[in-house]
Amino acid sequence: MRLLRVWKTGLKAAALxxxxxxxxxxxxANIAKIERTETSHIIGDPNAPVTLTEWVSYTCPACGxxxxxxxxxxKIAYVDPGKAKFEIRYLxxxxxxxxxxxxxxCGGADKFALNHSLLMHQQGTWLAKAQQASKAxxxxxxxxxxxxxxxxxxxxxxxYSLMEGRGIGRAELNRCLSDDALADRLTAASSADTTSFExxxxxxFAIDGKLLKDVHGWSQVAPLLSAATAPQSSSYGPN
Numbered sequence: 001m002r003l004l005r006v007w008k009t010g011l012k013a014a015a016l017x018x019x020x021x022x023x024x025x026x027x028x029a030n031i032a033k034i035e036r037t038e039t040s041h042i043i044g045d046p047n048a049p050v051t052l053t054e055w056v057s058y059t060c061p062a063c064g065x066x067x068x069x070x071x072x073x074x075k076i077a078y079v080d081p082g083k084a085k086f087e088i089r090y091l092x093x094x095x096x097x098x099x100x101x102x103x104x105x106c107g108g109a110d111k112f113a114l115n116h117s118l119l120m121h122q123q124g125t126w127l128a129k130a131q132q133a134s135k136a137x138x139x140x141x142x143x144x145x146x147x148x149x150x151x152x153x154x155x156x157x158x159x160y161s162l163m164e165g166r167g168i169g170r171a172e173l174n175r176c177l178s179d180d181a182l183a184d185r186l187t188a189a190s191s192a193d194t195t196s197f198e199x200x201x202x203x204x205f206a207i208d209g210k211l212l213k214d215v216h217g218w219s220q221v222a223p224l225l226s227a228a229t230a231p232q233s234s235s236y237g238p239n
Contacts, residue, residue, distance in 0.1 A: 030080045036109035039189035043075065043113060044085030050208060050228050052078070052221070053087040055193060057202040058100040058119060059127060060093070062216060066203050067120035070218025074225070083229040088116065091202050092190040095141050096130045096157070098183055099150040103159050106176035107168050115166055126157040133157075147178035 035042040042051075052074060056063045071086075078084040092098050104115045119126075133141075133156055140152040154160055154177055163173050193199060197211045205212045205221050207228050215221055 028080060030082055031075050031113075034109045034112055036105075036112070039186055040087050040089045041109065041112050041116075042085055042087045044079040045082045046085065048079070048082050048085040050078075050084040050225075051087055051206075052084050052225055053089060053206040053209070055089050055091045055197075055199055055202055055204040057091045057093045057097050058104070058123070059097050059130070060202040061123070061127070063203045064120045064123040066218055067117065070221060071117075073218070073222075078225060078229060084225065089193060090186055090190055091194065091199060091204070092187050093202070095149065096127075096153055098187065099153040099177060100126075100159070101186060102150065102176050102179060102183060103154065103163055103168075103173060105179075105182065106163065106173055107166065111166065111168075115163070115168075118162065118166060122162060126159065126162065129157040146180055146183065150177040150183075 030045045030048075031043060033044055033046070035046065040053075054066070056067075074084070074086050079086050090097075090101055092101065100119060104112060104119055107115065130153070137152070137156045140156075141149050143149070151174060154173065160170050160173060164170075168176075197204070197206065199211070201216055203216055205215050207224060212221065212224055215224070
């Protein structure tokens with residue numbers, strides 16, 4: 001029954017986006033386009049004229065709130081009509097972030113969007129388990145090989161059950177959690193972006209590579225994205 005509830009949660013998130021697309025008259029084709037780079041995922045038409053970038057931490061409640069409220073609007077109103085593409089990058093704040101990010105990447109680029117959505121919609125459940133972890137559990141998170149540490153985290157916060165609802169079994173998730181090269185690459189990118197963009201929190205956002213300073217939520221992003229994607233008006237004056 002528990003796995004069924006988890007699976008239904010993922011389907012519900014997808015259904016909400018689908019309902020929004022129906023209302024907007026779009027067909028979802030651009031939302032289905034996902035490019036996996038070395039350190040991010042880019043959702044939308046590669047030729048879209050504007051890029052909205054989000055730096056996300058899976059253990060950040062404000063990031064979860066944006067994923068549940070702002071992200072569906074970004075996809076429906078901007079990504080699907082081809083006005084913008086949406087890049088998700090990462091700030092790895094702790095060892096739990098690393099494990100959950102590897103889980104989000106598991107299963108290939110085509111699975112990422114719903115993996116991401118499910119993890120964010122269920123954030124309150126698995127994050128509470130991480131925050132309530134015993135000393136014995138936390139000791140396992142910081143001793144031994146990195147892959148084994150991440151598997152211990154996944155077990156303690158119940159990622160195995162959650163990802164099974166996405167069709168990702170224990171063996172496959174273990175392979176993803178054991179990807180030291182990807183973990184190192186994402187951590188290095190997180191550190192580099194923090195320095196080069198002068199990031200001070202999550203979520204953080206950029207439009208066309210320019211950081212939106214002191215912008216950390218959808219209510220702040222919305223007017224800036226609207227302005228960036230507005231048609232350029234032509235002025236006609238005397239020759």
